[in-house]
Amino acid sequence: MVVIGLTGGIASGKSTVSSVLRELGAEIVDADLIGREIVKRGSPAWNAIRREFGDGILRPDGSIDRPKLGALVFSNRAALRKLNELTHPDIRRVVRERIAAASQRPGGPPPAVVVDAAVLFEAGIDSLVDVVWLVEVDPETQAKRLMARDGFSPETARARISAQAAFKKSTEKPVVVIDNTGSVEDLERRVRGLWFSTVPGEGGEVRPR
Secondary structure, three states: OEEEEEEEOOOOOHHHHHHHHHHHOOEEEEHHHHHHHOOOOOOHHHHHHHHHHOHHHEOOOOOEOHHHHHHHHOOOHHHHHHHHHHHHHHHHHHHHHHHHHHHOOOOOOOOEEEEEOOOOOOOOHHHHOOEEEEEEOOHHHHHHHHHHHHOOOHHHHHHHHHHHHOOOOOOOOOEEEEEOOOOHHHHHHHHHHHHHHHOOOOOOOOOOO
């Protein structure tokens, strides 16, 4: 079983890559969904976030208002850094558990586990994978896609992109860069080619973690 770390900036096309890999037979571990799970009301991370940022970032039902918290931290790098400190260890722990569960599944593991994580490097999740697939797109195209997808203003889109770019993204693992400046069809074709050259049983060879 090969473990692929899939990452890329906001609106880079990472979700499209993840969907193609799911169709090809990969098991997807979605770090964003895990991030939502670990901050449910009453959880340790929820309590820590509430203490740090106050009740103003909560909805009437007590759940975290993600858009409000996002607006706060993506305009303040120190706040974003603090939020990451409160959540990344739990995200990394759950990712590790799900990779282990997949590898020990009765009937055999899937051919690949794909850890879909925008915070792959920042949270140290890259240490858990065999290879990193990095989806890249030029900033102008990225901003246009983000504005069209989420209705952000140009200023908000640039702030979100800048906040991600502020982190140093380095890893000791092999990195494959997937250029997504073309069409969706171009992207899907590249991903399928990478699958058959990377995944054991599909023609590829796995490197040890």
